[in-house]
Amino acid sequence: RQALEEMRALYERNQADVSEAKSGRSDLIFLIRFRHCCLLRNQRCLLAYLYDRLLRIRALRWEYGSVLPNTIQFHMSAEEVEWFNRYKKSLATYMRSVGGEEGLDLTQDIKPPKSLYIEVRCLKDHGEFEIDDGTTILLKKNSQHFLPRWKCEQLIRQGVLEHVLS
Amino acid sequence: AAMADGEDEELVLSPAQLLLSLEQAWLNEKFAPELLESKPEIIECVVEQLDHMEANLKRAKRGDLKVSVHHMEIERIRYVLSSYLRCRLVKIEKFFPHILEKEKSRADGEPSILSPEEFAFAKEYMANTETHLKNVALKHMPPNLQKVSLLKSVPKPNLDSFVFLRVLERQENILVEPETDEQREYAITLEEGSQHLIRYKTVAPLVASGAVQLI
Numbered sequence: 001r002q003a004l005e006e007m008r009a010l011y012e013r014n015q016a017d018v019s020e021a022k023s024g025r026s027d028l029i030f031l032i033r034f035r036h037c038c039l040l041r042n043q044r045c046l047l048a049y050l051y052d053r054l055l056r057i058r059a060l061r062w063e064y065g066s067v068l069p070n071t072i073q074f075h076m077s078a079e080e081v082e083w084f085n086r087y088k089k090s091l092a093t094y095m096r097s098v099g100g101e102e103g104l105d106l107t108q109d110i111k112p113p114k115s116l117y118i119e120v121r122c123l124k125d126h127g128e129f130e131i132d133d134g135t136t137i138l139l140k141k142n143s144q145h146f147l148p149r150w151k152c153e154q155l156i157r158q159g160v161l162e163h164v165l166s
Numbered sequence: 167a168a169m170a171d172g173e174d175e176e177l178v179l180s181p182a183q184l185l186l187s188l189e190q191a192w193l194n195e196k197f198a199p200e201l202l203e204s205k206p207e208i209i210e211c212v213v214e215q216l217d218h219m220e221a222n223l224k225r226a227k228r229g230d231l232k233v234s235v236h237h238m239e240i241e242r243i244r245y246v247l248s249s250y251l252r253c254r255l256v257k258i259e260k261f262f263p264h265i266l267e268k269e270k271s272r273a274d275g276e277p278s279i280l281s282p283e284e285f286a287f288a289k290e291y292m293a294n295t296e297t298h299l300k301n302v303a304l305k306h307m308p309p310n311l312q313k314v315s316l317l318k319s320v321p322k323p324n325l326d327s328f329v330f331l332r333v334l335e336r337q338e339n340i341l342v343e344p345e346t347d348e349q350r351e352y353a354i355t356l357e358e359g360s361q362h363l364i365r366y367k368t369v370a371p372l373v374a375s376g377a378v379q380l381i
Contacts, residue, residue, distance in 0.1 A: 046303050047314060054295060058259065083298045090290040091255075097283040098209070098251060106248050106255070149241070 057084050061091065062107055065157060108153050118149045120161040129155075181215060185243065188212050192250040194373055197330070197380035199366055200323040201257040201265055202373065204281040212247050216240060258288050261323050263316040266292060292316070325367040332361050335377040342368055 126139035155161040191205050226233050304312050337356040372378045
């Protein structure tokens with residue numbers, strides 16, 4: 001916001017000088033050009049800053065999933081939240097169009113699979129969890145389980161489970 | 167799996183050949199600095215293959231050792247496919263104004279580098295970003311600074327970056343640009359099976375045609 005203020009002030013000064021220059025005072029041309037350069041630089045810096053923020057917000061979708069933790073949302077402007085929602089929708093539409101009936105969730109399978117089952121530790125109480133062959137596991141805080149990898153990926157990202165690397 | 171090639175004849179590929187095609191497309195996309203041609207046929211066939219394998223798995227006896235192995239195979243294929251598509255999305259987001267411009271100026275017969283779904287995604291990404299920058303900053307700026315050319319501001323892919331490749335089909339008379347002022351343009355022959363480290367720009371058409379494989 002401060003940058004915008006500065007730009008506005010500079011522009012107003014430049015405007016005054018432009019009208020002066022138009023009336024034939026050519027010695028002011030350099031000053032006008034200088035201010036124009038400052039304005040352009042401000043514009044570039046502002047846009048670079050905003051664009052960089054968008055890139056970070058985009059990374060959040062890939063790291064945290066569709067629902068952002070409140071602490072992060074707090075740091076985002078309303079327009080940025082809107083950008084995030086639109087991006088997330090666009091991504092979902094694309095992913096759905098790719099893998100046949102249910103689509104392919106591209107935010108899964110980030111690393112090459114090393115084994116089918118992984119050792120996980122439960123970080124918080126999550127209740128009952130059903131795995132493919134019908135058995136239910138009770139996910140209680142600090143319990144450890146040997147579970148199929150693909151079932152755990154999302155829970156690991158949400159912070160419910162932790163991959164134990166021995 | 168069946169794939170239609172350019173002349174509308176169906177090529178029947180064995181699953182092994184299909185996976186090889188996917189791997190080749192994946193590696194090329196990973197190492198190329200720009201977005202490569204989209205390969206919808208490969209993707210479609212791989213998805214079909216995965217569905218087929220998953221259906222088989224559901225019918226198999228539980229506890230059978232083959233089940234684990236097949237499951238692992240499915241996971242691996244899904245990883246390669248996801249990685250390939252993710253790589254493309256990352257490039258689309260990175261170079262969106264240039265990619266959309268390229269698509270706009272594409273001649274009718276030329277193949278597209280974007281699938282229709284990727285094209286939609288790219289357009290949405292551009293509109294979303296443009297609107298955001300306009301509403302948050304640009305519309306508050308002095309009148310003569312309210313427009314900005316994303317085409318000029320967003321960096322272009324660096325086609326001069328060097329890539330490693332393996333030659334699949336012998337190529338003669340490839341013109342290599344000189345590195346220094348004293349050298350002149352010279353021609354080299356790429357022998358089948360040989361490996362090289364070369365500027366991407368020089369071999370871009372060969373990657374597209376499948377004559378070389380990026381590694």
